[in-house]
Amino acid sequence: MTLYHLAVALHVAAACLWLGHMFFWSLFSGPALKKIQPPETAGRLRAVMLWRGGLGWPALAVLAVTGLYQMRFRGVTLGMLADGTMLQSAAGRIIAFKLLLVLGMIGYQLVFGHRPAPRAIYFNMLAALLVLGASVLLVRG
Amino acid sequence: MTLALLVVYIHLVSSVLLVGYFLFWLIMTVGLERLEPAAEVAPLTAAMLAGARWPPAVVPWKLRLTVPGLGWTFLAVLVLSGIAESLAGARYPVGGALGLKLALLAALAAAHAQLGRRPTPGLAKLSLGLALGIVVVSVLLPR
16 A cells, blocks of 8 residues: 555545534434434433534544645645646646535534534535535546 | 446445444444443433434335444445446456455444444444445555
């Protein structure tokens, strides 16, 4: 395994942990646990689930470091985004779109963090799905 | 987006969901283990295994998925989309990274079968480790 492979593996693993936690909690386990009867049992189980949080920032740190390394490995720098040369190729535009979405997700993390955000979470999940789509296009497109 | 790319996308999204699913088990089992009094753990675990169903509305109760049922669904989507990727042209030599990935997948399915019946923090850690191991090995597959 090369350093590049390691960076990709860490990038994908961090994305799976962070986004997987968000998707599974928001779309599956949260709503399913809420319906358990009696409601006291449901409340107890939901309280148990909340003992561990704060996965977002460490995952984002890993994603940023490994993502920047991969960009550099492929000869892409943030300077190329700043002066617009990145936008001249299709791959560059996809990277720019992905970075824009990631910035939005960082904004969500800054504003809401681990607090409930019943509406904003859906925008965050949509951004996450688009980020995954952009990643597929970059690697396989 | 072509069909081949759509299959890759489905495979990636279901990997994300599967890792999230095993992370849920880890958080839940460790959280339950920390509960006082300990006598509460077994009834709460049983209530979760039997009572938590998805989707929480619209679909008749009997047709809703249990929590382990969700895990099996994600695994099935992963396997089917993985097979579809192979049929769509991704030719990996059997053995090496693919062999290791399939072996880890078999171990994960076995651990999940046990986790769905008697969830423990140890099994949850093992399952999450195996799921992340599959992610890491996938990176090594030749493109």
